[in-house]
Amino acid sequence: AQKVTQAQTEISVVEKEDVTLDCVYETRDTTYYLFWYKQPPSGELVFLIRRNSFDEQNEISGRYSWNFQKSTSSFNFTITASQVVDSAVYFCALSEPYSSSGSARQLTFGSGTQLTVLP
């Protein structure tokens, strides 16, 4: 069965520090997609990035970077020079072609990491 683990429940850093949010997943499929979402204090869920299982190239977008390592089933998210506006809950999610129940293509979310960036 598919599973996503975000072991860090809460992280607190001081502004300008770098911070890495961990995501470990379990899947039987060789083909799948991984996602990261951000939930700021206002409550909405914002899509950040999508990565397919065949593309292990790291991705950088401004201060954000993602490190996908298939060998360790991890898809970690790093924020460089963190800012107060980065304070949010971050969710990692996995999508497979078919779930164990037979229903197609659902996203399984981790429990989230609450990031607090202090000024």
Place this chain on the structure above:
Amino acid sequence: NAGVTQTPKFQVLKTGQSMTLQCAQDMNHNSMYWYRQDPGMGLRLIYYSASEGTTDKGEVPNGYNVSRLNKREFSLRLESAAPSQTSVYFCASRVASSYNSPLHFGNGTRLTVT
């Protein structure tokens, strides 16, 4: 461009009362979803509709019903609310029921059942 719109934003119910959460999207997406978010548990899928005219159960469907009214609208009904249904509910949509499509979420409905 409104995206995914949920109503109401907040609701308080007494045990046993019923209510319907409304969701509409204007992105011409085929698939729509209802999730609930509880502390420490991430988002769990309640029901989904892969396309207009179809609905299926997700991980936690008990106590809920859904209606895919048309391509735009997907409602979630609680027939007899229970305190265990106190949660934040999110509606989401995506282009197709394809495992590579990201979900686009509404702003959520915070429901309290007393």
